[in-house]
Amino acid sequence: MEWSWIMPSFSKQFGMKTVDEDEDANFDNRKRARLSVEEEETKHEQTVKCTEKKANNFGGDRGIQKLWCDKYKPKNVDDLVINRKKVLEVENWLKCVWRNPHCKTLLITGPPGSGKLCTLTAVCRSLGFSYIEWTNPLGITKDSSQELKFQEFLLQASKYSSLITGESDKRIVLIKDIPSFLLENPSVFHEIIIKHTRPKNISPIVFIISCVDVVRDLFPDDVKFQLNLASINFNPVTETAMVKALEKVVSLERKIDRSFSVPSKDEMLDVSRTCDGDLRSALLKLQFGLEGGGNSDVFKIPMLDSNNKRTRIKKTTSKKHGVKQIVSEIDKDKKLDFFHLVGRVLYPKKEVNSNDPKKFTFVHSPGEIVDSFLTEPNKLVNILHENYLERFTNIKDVCSASELLENSDILLSDYSGRDTLTEYALSVTVRGLMTTNNHPTETKWKPLSKSRIYTTECNKKQNINNLRTLFPNVQSADDALLDVVPYLSKLNLDLPPEKQAILKSLITYNN
């Protein structure tokens, strides 16, 4: 199909790509792909994807390898390795969408790489639906225009049919990328969506969101109820499913490239174990673990030893590493558990110098601990503060420790010097707590408590806001809190129940 006469009504505005630029089409040999895609197109539907991302458009350069996770995207439902039940759920929703004018919105949640988008697109294809996807426009920084564009998109996508196909019946609107402005102002998002879904003849909207916090902010219970939101939650991909997928991909790759050497099943199991149910990351790991996606020389892949532990590679015939080593190296980057690091500060292990019993070195270097937290210093300082007291028995030690904590807070509060001072602040905290406890408690490891600093601040703000509803015309919160509120309750005034509740919360102190 040629597009030169008609500019699709959606393409320029939302930066949509026409079928020509569709990633599926481009990756293989162009002609081949276009034929196959065209075949599909003429048969079923118009899959017009609107995306500005050309990241995956490798432009046919043979030298650059295509990412497997894009290359082998499932084209139909049978290709999916996702749990059949989930797939059925999605299918059922799509099927009932036309029967029931009320269920117009679907929320798909799940960890990244669990196959949400793939499943949806595959099911769409099989049922003959087309979908139109929203992408955040790049380069626009003004928030209000993001919001406007989003609204325009919703309006046009669901109400107006494409000029090309004239078909608007079987179309769904797909939203994965939420504009940052709406993320920060969920109430605006709610308004837009609720307003939009009120009329009955709009196309159904599917939201795909991986992040739990975003789901919580953007779809609180009342909004869910108002929208009549159906929701499907995807679980992380199981090991067996992942191995199945890896095997499929590997076999497909082998078909294209005869010289590709297939990794063993155990290796694929290895990869899938380290990926936390994220199929995309597993594919990437495998692809790069085989260095160059398989077009490399033959190499011997060492076997796992009998108890399935990851052992060091005993011999390799080539300089190139095996899957296992890459996998284990990738995992080495994985940071040591947060709580382990905190434990190293609170329960410092000392190696006493045999020559001079007064001198000692720490088994775990404080410097390493400091380095691990340079990007989130407050997290460490807060949790250390919350838990350090339980380890001390001598109040004088506590004096020194608490003074060092004060110093570190002062250093961290200096905004303009934060580049250099963060390290010092962390160093003061970590080394301070490791060295000042000269009389530690005998008890073994106790579970760590969460720091109360931020929750206290939030609750305080909440309380002050509540105070405003009680006294809208008192301008000084201090005066009200210190003088009026304590006596108000003693006056037995006739206040409405919400105000009574607020008042009560403001004056009760837990002992």
Add this chain to the structure above:
Amino acid sequence: MEKFIQVIRDKVKVFSQLTASAVRPDGRPCPPYKIVILDEADSMTHAAQAALRRTMEKESRSTRFCLICNYVSCIIDPLTSRCSKFRFKPLGEGMMHSRLELICREENVKCEQAALKCLVETSGGDLRRAITCLQSCARLKGSEGITEQDVFEVTGVIPNHWIVGLLKICQQSDFQKLEAYVEELMCEAYSASRVLEQLHEIVIKSTDLSDHHKSVICEKIALCSYRLQDGASEFLELLDLCSTIMKSNLKI
């Protein structure tokens, strides 16, 4: 202030590039250059001053600059070297006094001599401040005359008896009395920094205290003053200072 460098670049530059005629609108001759007056020039950033320097050089034919500042050390050297300096000294007390008297006469305001003296002293050579104080007092009192007490109120000076009383209590050893006194002082709403300033004056000039004593007290005053600048609690700082004075008294 942030956009000052922009102002320099745009407005000042453009203005200075215009040529000036040598004849006034009324036909009489006048100097053929324009004048740009920059007030509060010491609050300009160095970058803005550097930008100004180039404009000054380039347009010196048609434009002359006049910078007004409080501290010449805040103006960068290249600028000061291009300017001829006129230093204004603080006004003498006698001159200020007579000026204030003149204003009182013109405005029909009755003012005690003690009040005038106080005005002159508290203004610290700043005539504008003295005149504003005078005007405020006049407004408040209406047709009544201005007394020294009124000047104290308007300028925020703490009546001497409070400060002297404070020192006296510190000489004794009754802590409860001291605490009560500090509370009372706080209830009067006087600024703690002012208390420290006036206390400092009295301590330095005092003949009752030994030098060692004075040095201990002054050091503490400095510390408390610094802390107050950061926003510390006035009550705690005053209490800290007073208890230190009390303690040092007892040691001797």
Add this chain to the structure above:
Amino acid sequence: MSLWVDKYRPTNLSKLDYHKTQAAYLKNLVQQGDFPHLLFYGPSGAGKKTRIMALLRELYGSGVERLRMEHMNFQTPSNKKIEIMTVSSNYHIEVNPSDAGIYDRIVIMDLIKGAAQTHQLDASGQRDFKVILLTEVDRLTKDAQHALRRTMEKYVQTCRLILCANSTSQVIPAIRSRCLGVRVPAPTHAEIIAVLQNVCKKEGVPLPDELADRIAVKCNRNLRRAILMCEACKVQQFPLTKEQEIAEPDWQVYLRDTASLVLQEQTPKKLLEVRTRLYELIVHGIPTDIIFKGLLKELIKNCDLQLKTAVIELAATHEHRLHRGSKVIFYLESFIAKFMALYLQFMEDTIGGMF
């Protein structure tokens, strides 16, 4: 909800119960032609707000008492929307800019600019300016105060500012020099008793002198608190007796109990308990300098002068450091820890000295 505090608040400068000479001066000020910017300062409960409202009434008449509450929206350069509540009449607008937190500068600039540019609609008004009342000015960031100074100069024709603060030390000198300072000290013991008697008489509640005296002592020269205490007493027991118990604010009791915990035992374990209590106080919005002051008062009760001085020094040091940091609990805890160590040492020395 009509509290005695609001019911019997004087609305006229001539009806004020104390600081009457000052009231007369303020009246003179109004009668003169040019009205300056004003800065009212004084401790809490001294009557600043009352006087400001009375002054406004003197300026504009009773129309100024018809108040309406509005929400004003401002937008920051980073496109964040701030909403601030304002109370206004036809002649004035009252705002607490420190509600906006770090964006108080925007609130000030936009608000004053907006207010100054809208022309006075009241044809009968003899005044050609509006009044903008800013409360808690000592809480403003220094940026906001500088912005205020510039705006004050620019728009002095159409609006006058009345600023209200607890203390002038946090107000920059530039603003202090542009305003006429009105110092409102706390009422004296006798003045408080007089007001209490007056209020009770109007309410038809006979107030025994001893009770009035006790209330005046307990209220810390804070008239608002005194009247509230009196009203609470009446609700508790009517008719009032001279011996009856005067309720204390809950936070004060809690603070005192916290201090006694510290005096009981000086170990890290106890400190942990104290920490929880401190968090409670913080959550309830009690300002940290009040916490420090309250704790200090209780802790030094049983100390000798040497120890008292040391503890006061500790309190002053840590309270000051708090202003340079951001996590308030660190400083409170550190102060308590240091006190515990000092106190422990003191006890050991005194007991050791006995043998």
